[in-house]
Amino acid sequence: EPEVTQTPSHQVTQMGQEVILRCVPISNHLYFYWYRQILGQKVEFLVSFYNNEISEKSEIFDDQFSVERPDGSNFTLKIRSTKLEDSAMYFCASSPAPGPYEQYFGPGTRLTVT
Amino acid sequence: DQQVKQNSPSLSVQEGRISILNCDYTNSMFDYFLWYKKYPAEGPTFLISISSIKDKNEDGRFTVFLNKSAKHLSLHIVPSQPGDSAVYFCAVEYGNKLVFGAGTILRVKS
Numbered sequence A: 001e002p003e004v005t006q007t008p009s010h011q012v013t014q015m016g017q018e019v020i021l022r023c024v025p026i027s028n029h030l031y032f033y034w035y036r037q038i039l040g041q042k043v044e045f046l047v048s049f050y051n052n053e054i055s056e057k058s059e060i061f062d063d064q065f066s067v068e069r070p071d072g073s074n075f076t077l078k079i080r081s082t083k084l085e086d087s088a089m090y091f092c093a094s095s096p097a098p099g100p101y102e103q104y105f106g107p108g109t110r111l112t113v114t
Numbered sequence B: 001d002q003q004v005k006q007n008s009p010s011l012s013v014q015e016g017r018i019s020i021l022n023c024d025y026t027n028s029m030f031d032y033f034l035w036y037k038k039y040p041a042e043g044p045t046f047l048i049s050i051s052s053i054k055d056k057n058e059d060g061r062f063t064v065f066l067n068k069s070a071k072h073l074s075l076h077i078v079p080s081q082p083g084d085s086a087v088y089f090c091a092v093e094y095g096n097k098l099v100f101g102a103g104t105i106l107r108v109k110s
Helices: none
Strands: A004-008 A010-013 A018-026 A033-037 A043-050 A055-059 A065-068 A075-077 A088-095 A109-114 B010-014 B017-027 B030-039 B045-051 B056-059 B062-067 B073-075 B087-093 B097-100 B105-110
Touching: A004 A088, A004 B056, A010 A018, A010 A043, A018 A088, A033 B097, A043 A065, A043 A075, A043 B097, A065 B017, A075 B017, B010 B017, B017 B030, B017 B087, B017 B105, B030 B062, B045 B062, B045 B073, B073 B087
Parallel strands: A010 A109, B010 B105
Antiparallel strands: A004 A018, A018 A075, A033 A043, A033 A088, A043 A055, A065 A075, A088 A109, B017 B073, B030 B045, B030 B087, B056 B062, B062 B073, B087 B097, B087 B105
16 A cells, blocks of 8 residues: 655754754655644644645744755755744645545654754 | 634544544534644545535545534544544534544544
């Protein structure tokens, strides 16, 4: 069964450093998303991406964040200058069509900013 | 921001019995609702969904009920199995994103 994959599973970085989180969405899916879950809190939407551009972004997704689809298979989330409060699980998701449709999630990357 | 509420943080059920997980929402414009299951150190896994034109959707042991007038949905799992022990998230599709509830931890005792 096709699945969304994410690398790395755990990333530790120092405050102020740049990180890139990588995702490989399901191959025939066209819509891509990033969500995050801070420990003990809800899963929160960050950004959606379609046809090589951002469809929607949340207030969390400020200028420190960017997304890219550098090739036909990868989808990345970059945080330019990490802060302590960026520590969270980051989930990538994809769907074959826009809503209403279920989204399929990857296993997540645990980002720890020290 | 409490658009989707799951008021029960946890639920404990005996194996073989019914598990009922509840979810309330605030916006009557929401029209597509989903349930996800999440194990520790894994991503959310899609379980079942329902559109606002229906009041029930069934898939094997899982049934979702939607009460639009009460802005309430519930997930029934019958019979519950120990492998169902996980965190269950209610979500609504809104715009081009999912809005999640806080989750309910389900423990199925054998």
